[in-house]
Every structure is written in structure tokens, then in C-alpha cells.
Amino acid sequence: MTHSHASVSPMRLTERIERRLAFWRHLPPRLVRLTFPLLVRILGEDAFCLLPKVVTHDHWDCDNDAETVLILLWRRRKFAPLPQSVVTELNRITIDPHLPLEQLIPAVKQDARFQKAMVAYRDFIVQEPGKVDLGKYVDLIAKHNVAVMQTDEELRLFARQRFARRTGEVGLVWRGAVPYHTAEGLSDQDVVRILADEAAKAPFPVVLELCALRHEAKVPTMTDRAARMADLAIAFPDSVGYTDLAADEANFDDDEVWRWYFIDAVRAWAVRLSMGKPVIIDMHHAETGPTTEHAQDKLARVERLMRTLANNMAELAVNPDAPVGLVAGVDQLFVPFVVNEQTIGPLDDQERARFIEAEELIRRNIRRRSFHYDLGGDGRPQPVFMQLHMSHGIQDAVSNRPRSMCPCSNVYIGASRNVDEHPIGRLWAMGKRITLGCDGMDPLDIKHASQDYSRLWFSKHRFRLGHFKRIAWEAYRSFNGTFEQRRRVRKALLEFYGEE
Numbered sequence: 001m002t003h004s005h006a007s008v009s010p011m012r013l014t015e016r017i018e019r020r021l022a023f024w025r026h027l028p029p030r031l032v033r034l035t036f037p038l039l040v041r042i043l044g045e046d047a048f049c050l051l052p053k054v055v056t057h058d059h060w061d062c063d064n065d066a067e068t069v070l071i072l073l074w075r076r077r078k079f080a081p082l083p084q085s086v087v088t089e090l091n092r093i094t095i096d097p098h099l100p101l102e103q104l105i106p107a108v109k110q111d112a113r114f115q116k117a118m119v120a121y122r123d124f125i126v127q128e129p130g131k132v133d134l135g136k137y138v139d140l141i142a143k144h145n146v147a148v149m150q151t152d153e154e155l156r157l158f159a160r161q162r163f164a165r166r167t168g169e170v171g172l173v174w175r176g177a178v179p180y181h182t183a184e185g186l187s188d189q190d191v192v193r194i195l196a197d198e199a200a201k202a203p204f205p206v207v208l209e210l211c212a213l214r215h216e217a218k219v220p221t222m223t224d225r226a227a228r229m230a231d232l233a234i235a236f237p238d239s240v241g242y243t244d245l246a247a248d249e250a251n252f253d254d255d256e257v258w259r260w261y262f263i264d265a266v267r268a269w270a271v272r273l274s275m276g277k278p279v280i281i282d283m284h285h286a287e288t289g290p291t292t293e294h295a296q297d298k299l300a301r302v303e304r305l306m307r308t309l310a311n312n313m314a315e316l317a318v319n320p321d322a323p324v325g326l327v328a329g330v331d332q333l334f335v336p337f338v339v340n341e342q343t344i345g346p347l348d349d350q351e352r353a354r355f356i357e358a359e360e361l362i363r364r365n366i367r368r369r370s371f372h373y374d375l376g377g378d379g380r381p382q383p384v385f386m387q388l389h390m391s392h393g394i395q396d397a398v399s400n401r402p403r404s405m406c407p408c409s410n411v412y413i414g415a416s417r418n419v420d421e422h423p424i425g426r427l428w429a430m431g432k433r434i435t436l437g438c439d440g441m442d443p444l445d446i447k448h449a450s451q452d453y454s455r456l457w458f459s460k461h462r463f464r465l466g467h468f469k470r471i472a473w474e475a476y477r478s479f480n481g482t483f484e485q486r487r488r489v490r491k492a493l494l495e496f497y498g499e500e
Helices: 010-021 029-034 036-050 066-076 084-090 101-109 112-125 134-143 152-164 188-200 214-218 225-235 255-274 293-316 326-332 349-369 407-413 424-429 451-458 465-477 483-497
Strands: 053-059 169-176 206-213 240-246 280-285 389-392 403-405 434-436
Touching (some): 010 036, 029 036, 029 483, 036 451, 053 403, 066 084, 066 101, 066 112, 066 152, 084 112, 101 112, 152 188, 169 188, 169 240, 169 483, 188 206, 188 225, 206 214, 206 225, 214 225, 225 240, 240 255, 240 389, 255 280, 255 293, 255 349, 280 293, 293 326, 293 349, 407 451, 424 434, 434 465
Parallel strands (some): 053 169, 206 240, 240 280, 389 403, 403 434
């Protein structure tokens, strides 16, 4: 298979982009806006790196520099997932693998044998547009990227590489499945703490999103993972802004999976709201298949429960004996839906215990800090998110929920034939709330977060700065960082685009 830049890594592209854009970055924002069509002619796709953007959909497991992944696979001698042609070249490298990473990585990248291995490796991992099997893609990520993101050192390395890219980000929502990084001794808390620590040092605001994967609901040893994710969202309120239901929508999307995710997502949402630090409930939805009336009914049920809980908390602030409503609400959330001839919904005894504990925590939080939110929606520094968000959502033309779209990624997995035919144009014309994110990097042959912007500019949709301005401000509205992080994002957007 042939790829236009199959031998160039995102990290090296970033270095090249930096050299090309060094002069243009210092131009006044107004001049960049006025001359942007000309800059596109001069700089091509790189020009879109000048646009400030809030990237709302990026996975820490999927956007890694493939050169670094391969070096760490070689260093660890994890050759099982690699083709023999790659292994043969790697075995010829004579550099000491025990060197510190800051010395090892640049040394190996310059090695001729590694460079030859890298050509074969990228040809092996880069997927062909429209023919990506999502299950095989996830398996590739697990056996390659995730396999070398198992230590403090490795997690910090990939985080620093990601945050070093300067492709216009003024804010980033960075997501991943925490338990997959605990195979070699790290705990869930360790993983979030490490990523949060590096995110705090990033040159732009970064908020973490924690994913539960649909298939985990069906694996007996993994059924606690939605609850673990919720516990982490509660434990790290200043770093985690989102929860997500991700992975194989085509094969794992029944009522049982939804219940597994949403009851604990609502638990985390309610406790976080009582702490004064809201969280957003997100989900991959309507990416590979159209939404249904049944799905819309389930989502509406969740949103109604969220509103009820928020109103109950406001009442608790003035009446300590008022009900919280979390246990009763979750009990009824999916009744009378039926799976395998059994009604699902009511909590069992083991589940009920953690929800009773959550209600007690909510009461304590409100006694301690009261409840100061204006649930009408105006005049508060931090929004209350009582509407669910959707990752992708490209085949939902019904709801008005915010959605983070990834056109290039959608083309690669075959959810859309090409960007010209991508549903984003129709959904935009309908007034849907749209943001953008790159979703993945090397395995999908996506260079950086500006690629979607470039493709939309040159597509029949003809997105222009007015579109990108609206996308940026929509992303700001759903950017669930701290007050200071939101202030920084707003300042960057105001300086370039002006008021909403």
C-alpha cells in the first residue's frame, strides 16, 4: 500500500512545521485572519496550524509517535506483534538499550537499520482508508502503543511528546482507558496521577477523559471497570473533566452495556456536582450506525435524571432532609428494558451499597459547601452540564447534543466514504453543535490536529474561518477544565477570533 508521507513521523512533521511557521506565528491575529486564504496558498496544510483550536477528541493510546513506539518495543524485546521484516532489522541495531530514554531515542532514530525497520513498520501499521477493521485497529493499539505505556517513565514520555506539538491547540481533551496501563505494577490512581501531573505542565490547558470500553461489560473479569472509572473521576476532580463509553459500538451496544456505563457515570456526575466541580458524561455514539428512537429514549432518561438530581441538590442546600434521589433514580433508569428475558434496571445489593455511599457523600458535600449553581444556566463561571455529549455522533440527525467529530478518522474506519460525503456538512446546516478532534494519529495516517481543518477547507463543504470560529467557541462551551483553564482558553479565542 502507498501513503503520501509513510516515512515521516508526527514528531518530525512538528519540527518541520515549526520551522515553516516561525515567522507567521508572530503576525497580529487580525492580519492572519485577513490573509488566511493567501497563507493557505503559501503554506498549504501547515497554515491550519496557525488557527487556535480546542481539540475535543484525542486518545492518549492512539496518537503516539510510531518511531517512539517501535523503539520501546525494541528496547523491551516485545517482538511478538511485529512482522519478521521489522524484527530482522531491529536485531541488527547495536546501540545499548539500557541508555536513558532521552539519549536512547534520538540515537536509535538516527540509526540506518532502525530507519529501514521503520519504513516496514509504518507500512505494516498504517491502515488503508475505508478498510479499517475497528476491532483489529484496537488490537493493534493494545499490542503496540499500550504495550509500551506501562511505566511512569513511558507515560510521561508520550505525554510530553504530545504536548510538545504546536499545531494550534489552545486546549485539549485527552482520553484513554486507564486499566490497560496497569499490567506491570501501576495502579489506576498512579496512571491518572502521572498523566494529570504532565498535563498540568503542558503549554496549553489539558483535561483528561476516562474511557470505559463497551466490551468490558461482557467480560467477567472487567465488569468493575465502569465503576472504577467513576471512582477516578471523583478522586481527581481538578484533572478529570469527562467520562466516556468507547470502543466497539457495532457489536456491544445493548441495554445491558448502556446500564453498565451510565449508572456509574451518573454517580460520578452527581458526586462531582455536589463538590462544585462538574463532570461531563460523554459516549461514542452514532459513529458506525444510525441512532434509533430507543437510543434517544435512553439518553433522554439519563438527562431527566441528571436534572432531577441537580434540582434535588439545590433543595438539599435549604432543606437537609430532602431526598438526594440517586438510588431511586438509578433503580428506575432502564426499567422496563429487557435483556435475555430479564428486566434490567434495579440495583442489586452490591451495587446499591456504593450508591447509598454516594448519596451520603453528596449530603456531606452540600452541608460543607452548600450549592451555589444557577441551574437556569446564566451568570456562572463554571457551567453545569446536564446534557450528554457525543463522541462522533455523525449519524445522529435527531438530537441537539454537543458532538466531537473526527472527519479524517471517520473516513479511515469507513464510517464515511470521503470528507466530501461526510455528514458534517448536513449536520452543520441543521445547526448541530459541532467540535473537532483528530481521534488517532500514526496508524490512521493522520499527521496532526489541523488535518481535519485542512480537509474541510478543501472539501465541497468549503469550511472557512467563520465555521472554525463557531467550532472553537462551541468547544470552549464544553471545555470542562478548571476556572483558570477555561479563562486561558477563552482569552486565546478572543485574541484571535473576537467575541462569540
